[in-house]
């Protein structure tokens with residue numbers, strides 16, 4: 001069995017065939033966690049998961065690119081939602097209510113994303129502060145509900161490490177750094193804090209062999225981030241069953257069997273998400 005720990009079958013890219021995509025995955029013994037990026041996609045992830053007795057789970061959260069900052073103009077992604085993105089402010093109680101579903105296994109995806117940051121230094125500072133503030137609120141929610149976090153981080157690893165260190169002082173937080181593309185040094189710091197590293201099809205585009213070969217097996221999670229980042233040799237829209245290609249490549253880099261890699265990474269996911 002494989003677990004795609006980061007999928008978005010709840011996104012618009014599957015509006016016509018999400019049930020088929022899920023059925024295909026379950027038939028191949030691939031489980032998935034569908035991840036929300038704002039309230040509407042979080043709610044959809046929960047509704048989808050509730051239709052299945054097991055194998056389909058949800059994570060809910062406000063992704064930093066959907067955070068209302070009033071400082072940058074965000075681009076819309078039609079793969080994600082059908083209508084223009086509404087930038088949101090984070091409503092703690094609303095998400096807490098959604099988390100009452102037993103199918104919600106994590107808070108995510110949340111984190112820092114400095115890709116579209118404003119050009120002026122003052123505005124960029126404010127922008128980073130706003131993202132950090134909402135990240136802290138969502139970490140508080142995860143702690144209150146005793147759920148792990150799914151962290152998204154783009155061009156911000158050093159800041160994220162610093163914020164987590166501060167936030168971890170009080171008590172331990174569990175979670176994963178999804179789509180990890182940082183350095184080995186950064187990877188070690190995350191793992192020292194108890195975080196897992198999530199790898200997906202980006203490993204076919206970027207050379208992460210060094211981090212993958214050094215990362216202990218019991219810290220690795222597999223994911224697709226579908227509909228994006230389709231692993232080779234597939235092309236077009238990504239989907240949870242393609243997680244096997246990510247597994248094959250990681251097994252090859254680590255010079256171990258596919259069976260060993262999948263058995264341990266599946267156990268890691270079951271332990272972290274209690275599924």
Ligand SMILES: [Zn+2]
Pocket residue numbers: 006008035109225
């Ligand atoms: Zn994602």
